[in-house]
Amino acid sequence: MSSAPSSDCFLEVQQLHVTFTGGKKPVKAVSGVDLRVQRGEVVALIGESGSGKSVTLRSLLRLHAEKSTQIAGSIRVGDQQVLQLSPIELSSYRGRVASMIFQEPLLALDPVYSLGQQITETIRRHENVTALEAQQRALALFERVRIPSPERRLQAYPHEMSGGMRQRAMIALALACQPQLLLADEPTTALDATVQIQILLLLRELQKDLGLAVVFVTHDIGAAVEVADRIAVMYAGRIVEEGPARTLLRQPRHPYTRALLQSRADGALAKGQRLETIAGSPPDLAALPPGCAFASRCKWAQPACEATQPEVSWLADNHSVRCWRALEPQTV
Numbered sequence: 189m190s191s192a193p194s195s196d197c198f199l200e201v202q203q204l205h206v207t208f209t210g211g212k213k214p215v216k217a218v219s220g221v222d223l224r225v226q227r228g229e230v231v232a233l234i235g236e237s238g239s240g241k242s243v244t245l246r247s248l249l250r251l252h253a254e255k256s257t258q259i260a261g262s263i264r265v266g267d268q269q270v271l272q273l274s275p276i277e278l279s280s281y282r283g284r285v286a287s288m289i290f291q292e293p294l295l296a297l298d299p300v301y302s303l304g305q306q307i308t309e310t311i312r313r314h315e316n317v318t319a320l321e322a323q324q325r326a327l328a329l330f331e332r333v334r335i336p337s338p339e340r341r342l343q344a345y346p347h348e349m350s351g352g353m354r355q356r357a358m359i360a361l362a363l364a365c366q367p368q369l370l371l372a373d374e375p376t377t378a379l380d381a382t383v384q385i386q387i388l389l390l391l392r393e394l395q396k397d398l399g400l401a402v403v404f405v406t407h408d409i410g411a412a413v414e415v416a417d418r419i420a421v422m423y424a425g426r427i428v429e430e431g432p433a434r435t436l437l438r439q440p441r442h443p444y445t446r447a448l449l450q451s452r453a454d455g456a457l458a459k460g461q462r463l464e465t466i467a468g469s470p471p472d473l474a475a476l477p478p479g480c481a482f483a484s485r486c487k488w489a490q491p492a493c494e495a496t497q498p499e500v501s502w503l504a505d506n507h508s509v510r511c512w513r514a515l516e517p518q519t520v
Contacts, residue, residue, distance in 0.1 A: 198401040199225040199248070199369055202262040206243050206425075210256035213474040217243040219425040220261075223403075227368070230395055230402040232416035232433070234409060234448070238470055240425040241405040242291075245371050248403070249282055265369055284314045287367040291374040293358035297346040303357050304342030307364050314365040329360040333390060352383035356390070363394065370395070372404045376411060388414050409452060413437055418506075421445045424471050424481035431507035441509045443486045480512070488513055 206218035218240045225231045233241040246252055247259060250270060263270040265286055273281055290296035298306055307329065308322035317325070323342075330338035333356040346354055355375060362370060372391065376384040392415045395402050406412050412419050413433050420430040421444065429442040440446045450464040468485040471477060480486070483493040492512050501514040 197224050198227045198266060199223070199403070200262070200264045201244075201248075202264075204244065204247060204261035204263065205259070206240075206247055206252065207258040208252075208256060209258060210253075211474075214258075215473045216476055217425055217473055218247070219476070221422075221425070221427055223420060223427065225369075225401045225403060227401050228396075228399045229418070230392070230404055230416045231418045231420060232404045232406060232412035233420050233422055234406055234412050235422035236470060237407065238473070239422040241407075241422050242373050243425075244422070245288070245373050245403060245405050248369075248371055249286060249288060250278060280314070283310060283367065284365045285367055286369040286371060287362040287365070288371040288373060289355075289358050289362045289375045291377055293354040294346055294351075296358060297354065297361075299346055302343050302345055303349075303361075307342075307361050310361060310364045325364070326360070329364060330357070332363075332394070333357075333360045335360070351379050352386065355379065355383075355387055359387075359390070359394070363398070366398075368401060370400045370402045372402060374406050375404075376406075376408070384411070385414075391415060409437075409448060421448070424476065425473060426481065426510065428482070428511070429509045431504070435504075435507055441503060441507075441514050442482075442511050443488055444482050447485075480510075 201221055201223040204218055204221040205216070208215040208217055221240070221244055223231070233244065235241055248263060248265070248270065252259070259271060268281060268285065270281065297303070304323065304326050307326040308319065311317060311322040311325055312319070326342055327338055330341060335341050335353060335356050341349070341353070349357060375391070376387050379387060388411055394400070404412065404415055416433045418431065419433050419436045420427045421436070421442065422428070423444050429436065429440065429445045436445060437449070440449055447466045451466060466485055471481045471484070477483065477494065479494040479496050480498055483489040486493065490512070498510050498512045500508050500510050502508050503514065
């Protein structure tokens with residue numbers, strides 16, 4: 189769904205399919221995702237829970253259990269084909285080329301090692317440096333992510349830190365080996381509003397300073413607009429609309445994108461006015477319909493929508509939508 193690749197394209201995902209086979213029926217969690225991210229660019233994946241955002245993100249690091257997961261398509265990061273990497277190559281790729289900020293750092297961080305130990309171990313695993321040099325790097329990282337009293341905090345264990353400080357430590361760990369691709373899986377979900385803003389601003393500042401390519405997963409449109417250059421809207425394992433953040437906020441063309449924007453509270457909502465909701469429920473990923481997965485919930489649906497999967501329509505060079513009625517004026 190992305191425009192033609194450029195020389196600055198660092199991440200290129202083509203026709204990614206992810207199917208989980210561990211249950212009674214195969215679950216098609218991701219169905220033909222195309223995504224490109226240039227160096228120094230932030231792309232946000234947004235959508236409801238279960239839309240395939242985190243599954244897509246974890247596929248970029250091949251974190252899914254291989255015995256119960258089928259992955260098809262192509263994932264290229266830099267000059268590496270991720271799905272073709274050997275176990276040894278994959279171990280070097282994770283952390284060094286691409287790294288992830290997980291949603292809940294208390295679960296992602298090891299509870300029996302101090303934060304300093306975890307960061308220095310990561311640095312020494314990927315780089316030929318002494319223990320002292322790794323400790324100095326860890327201290328510099330804590331200072332960069334603005335953790336107060338960094339020397340003391342390096343000795344702390346994850347449970348001894350607040351949620352906001354743990355997330356800053358998680359960001360420091362993700363940046364420890366100077367990756368070129370940063371994957372952020374809803375990094376502000378468990379934080380209060382004030383801390384969320386601080387983390388978002390920190391991520392955007394670090395991204396600009398380091399020139400990182402970033403894929404940012406969130407269900408919060410406000411957070412996506414705050415940090416992203418482009419937004420890709422996911423529904424039922426597919427990207428249904430993609431374009432510049434400002435364009436999608438002001439001129440959404442897919443019915444699902446419009447519904448997401450209308451279902452959030454903002455300054456235009458009058459006192460006592462009810463939020464709009466999206467009728468119905470997401471489809472069963474183990475039994476996807478032949479047509480548009482959103483058709484049963486869409487008030488603009490027509491017979492063709494339920495019968496055949498819509499092709500990608502380009503509204504501009506950098507704005508695409510997967511909807512049969514996308515090119516009709518003022519219909520969606």
